Amino acid sequence: MATFRRALTHLAASEGPSSSVSDESLFPSSLLQHLTELGALTAPLPVEDGGLGLCSHPYGLMEMLRLTGCLSLSMGRCLEGHVNVLRLVALYGAHPQRTLLASAVKRGTLAGIWVTDGNTPVTITPTNTGYRLTGKKGFSSAVHEVGLALITARTAQDQTIMALVPTNDPVRITAGPGKLTGMTASGTGAYDFTGLVIHPENIVGQSGDYLRQPEFSAGAWRGSAVALGGMDRLTDLMLTELRNRKRDDNLHQQVRIGNALILRETASMWVCRAARAVCSTHLSPGDIAAIVNLARIAVEQAALELIPLVQRGLGLSAFVRGQAVEQVMRDLATYLRQPAPDETLTEAAHWFTDHPWPEDET
Structure with a gap:
């Protein structure tokens, strides 16, 4: 391994x-x-x-x-x-x-x-x-x-x-x-x-196995991990271009860099939380599905905030076809369009309205 x-x-x-x-x-x-x-x-x-x-x-x-x-x-x-x-x-x-x-x-x-x-x-x-x-x-x-x-x-x-x-x-x-x-x-x-x-x-398997919980919802954490990789690439590309332009020490750009790092780390923590839930031995299927669904939405929200942040930081160069940053933004925005985001969020919220948030395993 x-x-x-x-x-x-x-x-x-x-x-x-x-x-x-x-x-x-x-x-x-x-x-x-x-x-x-x-x-x-x-x-x-x-x-x-x-x-x-x-x-x-x-x-x-x-x-x-x-x-x-x-x-x-x-x-x-x-x-x-x-x-x-x-x-x-x-x-x-x-x-x-x-x-x-x-x-x-x-x-x-x-x-x-x-x-x-x-x-x-x-x-x-x-x-x-x-x-x-x-x-x-x-x-x-x-x-x-x-x-x-x-x-x-x-x-x-x-x-x-x-x-x-x-x-x-x-x-x-x-x-x-x-x-x-x-x-x-x-x-x-x-x-x-x-x-x-x-x-x-x-x-x-048997009829209905594909939609069987918690696996049907829990598997979404893997897609969030892939999206997190896209956020890694987008953040690295922004930093590299700002360094090459010698704009990385500009106060306003440092604010954008800081916010980009916060967004990426927020997504990373949610993906890690979802991974822990999936491998948990004490969480109920409802807990696992709801945590992974929240993680999916949290990663989506963080990535969608990161994209315009990069655009503002790099200006028109972020919109030039043939540049990696432009392609990664389009790919990431497309990849994030997973089905039923509103239903995913409300189902998870409804679950934790009626159930306590589970403690992390130590």
């Missing part, structure tokens, strides 16, 4: 807060290759499946996702989705499914979790030997790179089930819902599952 952590930290340090960016329309394939060589794809696998059990060590997982988000929010999004698949299959999958997934990941396969339907929702119907899928997934991150996807499908009884299916047929890949203003390097497209026949062993 320590060796893996040092290698990943070295990779992040070697990249540095460069002010230039590569073509953001291209998936960060070289970064994925580096991460694969470092073992980032296999590390979250359970130890019994040949991994490092990183999902059972939230602080180590937080560091991996945070560093990856700092390098590339698009890659961070895809790696977090990969981790989510490994986590859900470990929780709900049978031994053959875990073996299948572990074997694929050890061969360098990137997994993806695709749950947002396209214009035609994905449905599943039984056949004599298995199941037939119909419909599209519309927001499929890394659609050209993912080799196995964990998808949700609706049954005729309006139940939601998960299926682990191969996604290596280029004919089924189509354009996504439109060009996003940020996160374009994540390679989001659509995948048409119509006519695909799967076997019973492709079904993961």
Whole structure:
């Protein structure tokens, strides 16, 4: 574990807060290759499946996702989705499914979790030997790179089930819902599952497992860790440019720098609090879900305050296409648009209206 952590930290340090960016329309394939060589794809696998059990060590997982988000929010999004698949299959999958997934990941396969339907929702119907899928997934991150996807499908009884299916047929890949203003390097497209026949062993868990608490809400902390990495990069880019301009000792800029550091550290403390909640042995499922939901909103609020702060500090240079700071701001703003933020906040507030705030474990 320590060796893996040092290698990943070295990779992040070697990249540095460069002010230039590569073509953001291209998936960060070289970064994925580096991460694969470092073992980032296999590390979250359970130890019994040949991994490092990183999902059972939230602080180590937080560091991996945070560093990856700092390098590339698009890659961070895809790696977090990969981790989510490994986590859900470990929780709900049978031994053959875990073996299948572990074997694929050890061969360098990137997994993806695709749950947002396209214009035609994905449905599943039984056949004599298995199941037939119909419909599209519309927001499929890394659609050209993912080799196995964990998808949700609706049954005729309006139940939601998960299926682990191969996604290596280029004919089924189509354009996504439109060009996003940020996160374009994540390679989001659509995948048409119509006519695909799967076997019973492709079904993961039972109906309703995907929405089962606290895992459904608790998993959001990993996305917050990736966003925190984006805040790290944005703060570093601002500091680097102000130093290069010899404006870092200006009183007004120092106020902005101080506020930026406060925002980043606030987000960091909330992500750490969420990680502690997830690995807690005494918190109730409601406590865990509510703490993670509050952390998600706290990170979002901090990041949304950081973006205009950087814009005011750097002026028009923060709006120049081709500069890293401009791209990171767009990527971060897009990445933060997770579903139902108002509901997330009010549900957490309602929980702690009726329940005391839990003490930290020592």
